Amino acid sequence: MNDTIVAISTALGIGAISIIRVSGDDAIKKVNSIFIGKNLEKVASHTINYGHISENEKIIDEVLISVMHAPKTFTRENIVEINCHGGIATTNKILEMLLNIGCRLAEPGEFAKRAFLNGRIDLIEAEGIMDLINSKTEQSRELAINQVGGKVSNLIKTLRQKILEVIANIEVNIDYPEYEDIEELTIKDLEKKMKNIKKQITKILEESENGKIIKEGIKTVIIGKPNVGKSSILNKLIDEDKAIVTDIPGTTRDIVEGTLNIGGLLLNIIDTAGIRKTEDVVESIGVKKSLELTDKSDLVLYVLNNNEEITKEDLEIISKLKYKNHIIIINKIDLDKKIEEKYLTDSNIVYMSTKDNLGFEELKNCIKEMYNLEKIITQDLTYLTNARSISILKNIVKIIEDIEKGIVNSEYIDMLEIDLKNIWQQLGEIIGETYEDELIEQLFKQFCLGK
Amino acid sequence: MKYEIIVVGGGHAGCEAALASARKKHKTLLITSNINNIADMACNPSIGGSAKGVVVREIDALGGEMGKIADKSQIQIKKLNSKKGPAVQSLRAQIDKIVYPKEMIKVLKNQKNLDILEGMVEDLIIEEQKIKGVILKDESIILGEIVILTTGTYLKSDILIGDTRTRKGPHNEEPSLYLSDNLKKLGFQIIRLKTGTPPRIDKNSINFSKTKIETGDKIPLRFNHDINYDYDIEKQEPCYLTYTNKKLHQIINDNLTKSSMYGGLADVTSVGPRYCPSIEDKVVRFSDKDRHQIFLEPESRYYDDIYMQGLSTSMPYDIQEQLVRSIEGLENAKILKYAYAIEYDAINPTQIKQSLETKIIKNLYTAGQINGTSGYEEAACQGLIAGINASFKLEGKEPLILKRNEAYIGVLIDDLVTKGVIDPYRLLTSRAEYRLLLRHDNADIRLRQKGYDAGLINEEQYSKFKAKTKNIEQLEKLLKISKLNPTNEINDYLKSINSALIKDGITMYDILKRPEITISKLRQFIDIPFEQEIIEQVEINIKYEGYINKAQKEAEKMIKLEAKKIPENIDYEKIHNLASEAVQKLKQIRPTSLGQALRISGVNPSDISILMIYLKKGDKND
Structure with missing residues (x-):
């Protein structure tokens, strides 16, 4: 028997109604014990019931309670959802009451975990839900929903089926070497098929890169010489959007100085450079170190002073930025122009004046354009968003390269099949599918065999 | 009469079991319903083939008999997949159906510690879930410490031809009428399986000029590791290839309901082998194909029967005549033996252990077709393992259990006891995950030591x-x-x-x-x-x-899971979160390790994680 878990499933402080979700064998019984209204243990499944939560005969809140019996629920356990109307304090109070009567506070994602363990959803869907829980913007929520819907699972399943067909063909050639009506899969066929599969996987990976940007945001660093106005730009950017200005640990160990939402795209400005603490980045830490900082980021904002000439150090760094997403901000356009842009032909340039509040819109547009934001958002969303799946796919690309190498070295096709089986298995790992004699089934479905 | 080991059945499983046990110096009795039928090749006249050929090598490496006798009695031999990698090459020999049994009987008769008895076993003597002996049809009792059942297709077998069903074994032999019912009473789940055999035609009535000749390889090839039996490469018997055609397919379609399997008999529920479909199945399921291959294979140098590989059917005689004569080169062919399908009882192999001892009755072993397999090689290797393990049991030793990365035999037995069967089980290279390790050429490197340890390989070998x-x-x-x-x-x-x-x-x-x-x-x-x-x-x-190395690395992953043993007394009901389907399957099969558990269909990786966590907790509590 599973213990009963409880959690507030809406974001605290947002919206008038918050929902407390309870799941477990005793969920209905437990909620019923603090509820005044119909006997929840007797109401039909999938009904909403009006009543009150009370403690020591004192009404705590007026609520609507959804009762859902196992197994037709998200976790496949009994689930009760309490719609509370009383704001944060009351919601917390009800949660506390439930904890007092033996419910356990759910760990993040534990509902999804149970759904997965009870066979309600597959691994990809479970991971998609975890992402949904963590999603910060509308786009990343959509992306997460898409994954829950099984779109990626389907894509992986299709690829897996294609590999299986190739394997079955090779196998049948081995097991029935004298059957003429079964075509021999040649190295050339294999080469063609692998090329095609590689192309598709590479595409998923590329799209997943976009997906990752939608989900995790763009890691951005602001660097430049002292007194070019880095911290003013940072402060303006953040203040303007009233973004969450706290030291939220990011996905890396970097400190996110601030997060800024540009049309649904998260810009995580990372304080690797310690902009606030030391103004003298380039001079104090040197060119080499500055470049190292840029390595960790997705986007570099390099700030120059309109009123100064470009230095040798500036140019050195800018030339190295060529291969990265970067934008050069020429700040202080309210002052006399001394800068010469002829060295900056390879870069996007945004002119800015923090003093006169100029250039911020241009910067945002420039970023949107750079990441092709419109395209990402309107595009059909079929990405893998979790690191595990992505790393498996990357590994599969490597295995395909091994096969290609084997083809060049004219290895036997039944040797190369070892790698094919590995790919098939790893694709199975992404969707958490097990080995169930699929190959044997395929063999007999696809070919006419027999003595 | 009292024996240490009684083997019931003189087919390919029974012969290997009896020989292994007697060679290990245990007083052994082989009971067969017809001594003249020992080691009979009831169906195709060949031994070996893809995967199966490797099994014969494995049998030989372990000290079994099949490879040696196949070499002595082959009339044509070739290496399959010779243009592919070494991992998938294997031998197939056309066997003289007269010579093979004759040679096997010779070996059995000369074997010390081995008696042969003609009789039909109909019941078992069981005391406290332990076997004590067998009861014959004439009600005589033979006591034995261990019994190995290798009854082949003879349990309540029915021959099906057109709309007729006759309770007979192959070649109209008497079937065992009561043994499977008695096994059922003991708690065995009895399943009904089906297989079939094609017609045999007279060599002298075939126009071979209209067929394509298929010859043996021109280099000497052998299954056996020790003795180089000489044979004349130039004097191998050829096979011939011909094809079905649209006319034949039309005859099938026009007469389909006359086939036992397509309505000729109303009560057919047994499952036939997917890998060995009848010609009816092929024509119906693959209707887009204009022709199918038919191989004409000689059965012996001593008589004229030609086996028609590819034309297995349960059509009535008159339709069989039409079918055969519609084939090019066979316009005047004379059928010597008609094709038939055969239905028989087998036990659910998930009720036996990896050692081939049954889970229900102590000291009772089963091997061969009774376990749901098909094929001479599959039967022989199980017989050998059952014979070795029955002996080990008497000697108080741990059973010989071959892993999936050690032998095709290991793959076969693990598949049987872990997954059960739906249709008769045939070995295929595709069933082996670590095929590259299980090669024809390294069978001795993999298994000779084990054969020696088992006492079946002599010092010289x-x-x-x-x-x-x-x-x-x-x-x-x-x-x-x-x-x-x-x-x-x-x-x-x-x-x-x-x-x-x-x-x-x-x-x-x-x-x-x-x-x-x-x-x-x-x-x-x-x-x-x-x-x-x-x-x-x-x-x-x-x-x-x-x-x-890649294959080895994969195998090591499996071995790791295999090393995680599941205690025999585990209560799956008590494990939280295990899917109910998994609980049911685990309770039924009772895997001995996590590795085996993962191979059970219906048990998912998430169930394995939960099991693993549960077992770890148990470690801490101990």
Whole structure:
């Protein structure tokens, strides 16, 4: 028997109604014990019931309670959802009451975990839900929903089926070497098929890169010489959007100085450079170190002073930025122009004046354009968003390269099949599918065999 | 009468079981319903084939008999997949159906500690869930400490032809009428399986000029590891290839309901083998194909029957005549034996352990078709393992359980006891995950030691094997220390065989990884005093080192899970979160390790994680 878990499933402080979700064998019984209204243990499944939560005969809140019996629920356990109307304090109070009567506070994602363990959803869907829980913007929520819907699972399943067909063909050639009506899969066929599969996987990976940007945001660093106005730009950017200005640990160990939402795209400005603490980045830490900082980021904002000439150090760094997403901000356009842009032909340039509040819109547009934001958002969303799946796919690309190498070295096709089986298995790992004699089934479905 | 081990059934499983047990010096009795039918080849006249050929090698490496007798009685032999990699090559021999049983009976009769008795076993004597002996049809009792059932297709078998059903075994032999009911009473789940055999036609009535000849290989080939039986390569019997055609397909479609399987008999519920469909199945399921291959294979040098591989059917006689005569070259063919389908009882193999002892009755073992398999080779290898393990049981030793990375035999038995069967089980290379490790050429390297430990390999065979492994090591060492230097002579040679030139010194071991370089080509630069067998083995090891290592790595993952044992008394009901389907399957099969549990269909990786966590908790509590 599973213990009963409880959690507030809406974001605290947002919206008038918050929902407390309870799941477990005793969920209905437990909620019923603090509820005044119909006997929840007797109401039909999938009904909403009006009543009150009370403690020591004192009404705590007026609520609507959804009762859902196992197994037709998200976790496949009994689930009760309490719609509370009383704001944060009351919601917390009800949660506390439930904890007092033996419910356990759910760990993040534990509902999804149970759904997965009870066979309600597959691994990809479970991971998609975890992402949904963590999603910060509308786009990343959509992306997460898409994954829950099984779109990626389907894509992986299709690829897996294609590999299986190739394997079955090779196998049948081995097991029935004298059957003429079964075509021999040649190295050339294999080469063609692998090329095609590689192309598709590479595409998923590329799209997943976009997906990752939608989900995790763009890691951005602001660097430049002292007194070019880095911290003013940072402060303006953040203040303007009233973004969450706290030291939220990011996905890396970097400190996110601030997060800024540009049309649904998260810009995580990372304080690797310690902009606030030391103004003298380039001079104090040197060119080499500055470049190292840029390595960790997705986007570099390099700030120059309109009123100064470009230095040798500036140019050195800018030339190295060529291969990265970067934008050069020429700040202080309210002052006399001394800068010469002829060295900056390879870069996007945004002119800015923090003093006169100029250039911020241009910067945002420039970023949107750079990441092709419109395209990402309107595009059909079929990405893998979790690191595990992505790393498996990357590994599969490597295995395909091994096969290609084997083809060049004219290895036997039944040797190369070892790698094919590995790919098939790893694709199975992404969707958490097990080995169930699929190959044997395929063999007999696809070919006419027999003595 | 009292024996240590009683083997019931004289087919391919029974022969190997009885021989293994008697050779291990246990007083053994082989009971067969007809002595003249011992080691009978009831269906196709061949031994070996893809995967199956490797099994014969494995049987031979372990000290079984099949390989030796196949070599003695073959009338044609070839290596399949010779244009593919070494991992998928295997031998197939056409066997003289007269010679094979004759040779086997000779061996059995000359075997010390082995008696043969003609009789029909109809019941078992059980006390406290332990076998004590068998009861024959004439009500005589024979006591034995261990009984091995190798009853083949003889349990309540029915011959199906058209709309007729006759309770008979192959060749109209008497079937065992009550044994399967008695097994059912003991708690065995009885399943009904089906297989079939094609017509045999008179060699003299075939116009071979309209067919394509298929000959044996022109190099000597053998299953056996020890003795080089001589045969005349030029005097092998050919097979012939012909085809079905639209006319034949039309006859099938017009008469489909006359086939036992398509309505001729209303009560057919048994499941036939997917890998061996009848011609009706082929025509119906693959209607887009205009023709199917028919191989004409001689059954013996001593009589004229030609086996029609590919034309298994349960059509009535008159339709069979039409079918056969519609084939090119067979317009005047005379059918000597008609095709039939046969239905028989088997037990659900998930009720037996990896050792082939049944889970329900102690000291009762089963092997061969009774376990749901099909094929001479599949039967023989189970018989051998059952014979070895029955002996080990008497000797108080742990059973011999071959892992999936050690032998096809291990794959076969693990599949049977873990997954059960729906249709008769045939070995396929695709069933083996670590095929590259389970090769024809290294069967002795994999298994001879185990055969020796089991007492079925004699000292002479063993020392020969030890010398072989030592020679392999030495040759590998030699190639690792011998260098080719970038001299003009060597580069000129490399150029002449279209191989890349070398700039620095390279060991012979490394240059052998090039596909165009072989050890025999290196012989002009260095003396290599080793036999061809050693050279072949070393070449495979070097050339496919990368792939072999990959397979080994995969196998190690499996072994790790295999090492995580599940206690016998585990209560799956008590484990939270296990899916109910998984609980049910785990309770039924009772896997001995996590590795085996993962292979049960219906048990998912998430169930395995939960099991693993549960078992870890248990460790802490202990």
